[in-house]
Amino acid sequence: MSRGSQGDGARGLLAREQRAARPLLVRAVAIGAGLVAVGIAEAWLVAVLLARLLGFGAAGLPELLLAGSLALLAAGLAMAQEKAQIAAGEAARARLRDAAFGRLLAMGPSDERPVGARAALVVERVDALEGYFARWLPAAALALIGPLLVALAAGLADPTSGLILLAAGACVPIAQAATGIGAAQASRRQFGALQALSGRFLDRMRGLPTLVLFNREKAEQAALGAQAEELRRRTMRVLRIAFLASGALELIAAAALACIAVRHGWTLGAGHPDPAGALFTLLLVPAFFAPLRAFSAAYHERLAAQGAAADLAPLLAPQEDRPGLLLEGMPPRVTVTFQDVRLSYDPARPPALAGLSFRVLPGEALLLMGASGAGKTSVLRLLMGFSRPDAGRIAINGRDATALRPEELRRLSAYVGQRAHLFRGTIRENIRLSRPEADDAAVLAAAKAAHVADFAEALPQGLDTLVGEGGFGLSGGQAQRVAIARAFLRDAPLVLLDEPTAHLDPGTEAEVLESLKRLCLGRTAVIATHSRALRNWGAAVLEMSEGRATGARMAGE
Structure with a gap:
């Protein structure tokens, strides 16, 4: 400027x-x-x-x-x-x-x-x-x-x-x-x-x-x-x-x-x-x-x-009025379709996505696999509305997803990333972050579904135990389970996972994967991962390289 x-x-x-x-x-x-x-x-x-x-x-x-x-x-x-x-x-x-x-x-x-x-x-x-x-x-x-x-x-x-x-x-x-x-x-x-x-x-x-x-x-x-x-x-x-x-x-x-x-x-x-x-x-x-x-x-x-x-x-410059569309209601199930989607962050660098196409039906999980920089995280950013495609079409239940407001796209999904960020507060408050209006019964049910209650019972005050900024006081696996409990509490039809077990030891990874499998059950899931254990889920796999699909394996193959 x-x-x-x-x-x-x-x-x-x-x-x-x-x-x-x-x-x-x-x-x-x-x-x-x-x-x-x-x-x-x-x-x-x-x-x-x-x-x-x-x-x-x-x-x-x-x-x-x-x-x-x-x-x-x-x-x-x-x-x-x-x-x-x-x-x-x-x-x-x-x-x-x-x-x-x-x-x-x-x-x-x-x-x-x-x-x-x-x-x-x-x-x-x-x-x-x-x-x-x-x-x-x-x-x-x-x-x-x-x-x-x-x-x-x-x-x-x-x-x-x-x-x-x-x-x-x-x-x-x-x-x-x-x-x-x-x-x-x-x-x-x-x-x-x-x-x-x-x-x-x-x-x-x-x-x-x-x-x-x-x-x-x-x-x-x-x-x-x-x-x-x-x-x-x-x-x-x-x-x-x-x-x-x-x-x-x-x-x-x-x-x-x-x-x-x-x-x-x-x-x-x-x-x-x-x-x-x-x-x-x-x-x-x-x-x-x-x-x-x-x-x-x-x-x-x-x-x-x-x-x-x-x-x-x-940062505070007036923005053009691009209101977008609002959801009339939360759909119980969603189908995600990418059709020749292209995305570039910098014209001087190769595109992040170069004509990517796939389709994920309700109740299915799609594993995006490939080396770092293949474009897996870019797919998740597009589905959460943090980026807009340069070309191609992204559809949710057959409707143009880019016509929705970005915050409406995020309402459709529950996200779990590589490292869960916990704020200073109780475990209960950190779980409730995904749905502040939820009552204690819903929070407890989410904690049980994510196996947070298993380790919280041994803590001095259970779910009301105070943790420090960044999850100080909990192990990496425990913090990740709190993030999964947030996703359970959000109860969105689309689950987006970005290397959810990347920093866990094999034993903890197996426990977290069991919770994630329950989270994805009956929902549409798009998972960016390198994990070999996830390949055993029987989910469809989309191999990616340089923003393109280089191979695919359907569930059960």
């Missing part, structure tokens, strides 16, 4: 989310404008009280009490504004995270990004956008509204002082633009380094046993250290530019204060006609630059958001 299209996508994403967050942002800006107005009134009362201390005017206790009341009101408004901004940021973060996670779930295995990169998108990139809505957008609006209100109040007291403040305010965007070009580039590079480091760290943590096994831990430690140093350098560059922008703003504020002080102190001399007005304009200088300081402090949030939005935009 070109840089221009990335920028357009990022701007489009930020604009869409800004419209969605508008009610909360308007509330935060309105409270901020009220805080500025209270600050102006408080500055006038303080100026009147100071003039009285210097021997001018007749201010007294009422003005002092009113100034104290306004200070309390300002503190309350500041708290309310902070809460409103936090609410806007949290709402945007929740909305973006739900959308990003939902899109990743919809893409499933078709998303080829590493796990670390996907985690960085959903966590770090979305977190980087929170400040854009919580701080930058309110600060940008108040940077325009606040100084104009303050300059107007100063102009009513002394037109020249009001013009000085307006001229100083006009210099702020120029200083921001001068540092903003380099800051934007530095921020993008920093985010790139952060994503690379976080993705590599997560991937290496997942593969830590392999690194230790091949004695690569020292090399990976050095590589991670180099990437961390690169991130540090880029982060320090962003901070240097931020400090430069802050210094430019303070210089402009000091110059404005000096100009107003010179006007009232030297030009008009000791016989000033309005000492309270002079003090008022001087006290308004901090109030004038407070929104601009907040704007400058939040400027890096905008830069960070642009880089994060550029990464998220391709």
Whole structure:
């Protein structure tokens, strides 16, 4: 994707989310404008009280009490504004995270990004956008509204002082633009380094046993250290530019204060006609630059958001409306037909499927056998809706399967892969994952059918025994039986198995195969496997090579 299209996508994403967050942002800006107005009134009362201390005017206790009341009101408004901004940021973060996670779930295995990169998108990139809505957008609006209100109040007291403040305010965007070009580039590079480091760290943590096994831990430690140093350098560059922008703003504020002080102190001399007005304009200088300081402090949030939005935009881009068809009801039995199906993932590489044809009737099982890369898993991906064929026809009960929504295709099937992933929770909760609305009786029946109950009885709390992330606490064969129990509980008419016994010892494999045979009984089954034991099932066998069928053996032959 070109840089221009990335920028357009990022701007489009930020604009869409800004419209969605508008009610909360308007509330935060309105409270901020009220805080500025209270600050102006408080500055006038303080100026009147100071003039009285210097021997001018007749201010007294009422003005002092009113100034104290306004200070309390300002503190309350500041708290309310902070809460409103936090609410806007949290709402945007929740909305973006739900959308990003939902899109990743919809893409499933078709998303080829590493796990670390996907985690960085959903966590770090979305977190980087929170400040854009919580701080930058309110600060940008108040940077325009606040100084104009303050300059107007100063102009009513002394037109020249009001013009000085307006001229100083006009210099702020120029200083921001001068540092903003380099800051934007530095921020993008920093985010790139952060994503690379976080993705590599997560991937290496997942593969830590392999690194230790091949004695690569020292090399990976050095590589991670180099990437961390690169991130540090880029982060320090962003901070240097931020400090430069802050210094430019303070210089402009000091110059404005000096100009107003010179006007009232030297030009008009000791016989000033309005000492309270002079003090008022001087006290308004901090109030004038407070929104601009907040704007400058939040400027890096905008830069960070642009880089994060550029990464998220391709994932969250609006998709064409391709609703597909919905199932009227779950068919009790299905017939699967592939007719000259072709599929290619990369034009520069040979096709994954090159004219594959077969047919599986209800109650039959088809074994897809062949070397790795023959196209067996691609068949399963097509049947689950994670890929679409480039040519040919896939039919379910004689109807075009590609006309269904992908999620409807997945409703038809129960899948068991090479390695069952169990989440941290009880065995019962992990089984119920396939059908959350199932009652305890259905879960128990699935556990018995998959022989999970056999080993669960020996556990401290049976099916309510807690297991760790990734199935920690269970053996590979036990975790695979939990996956089979999920398939039993799902009770779908199509069973898809992808090397379900690839990592099991012969004894455990025989036990798991017995459960799988019961699972496939009466259902349509498509099984990708290398297992010799599965050949003894008496199922039809389709030999595959380079995406083609090279031979077939019918059941019983």
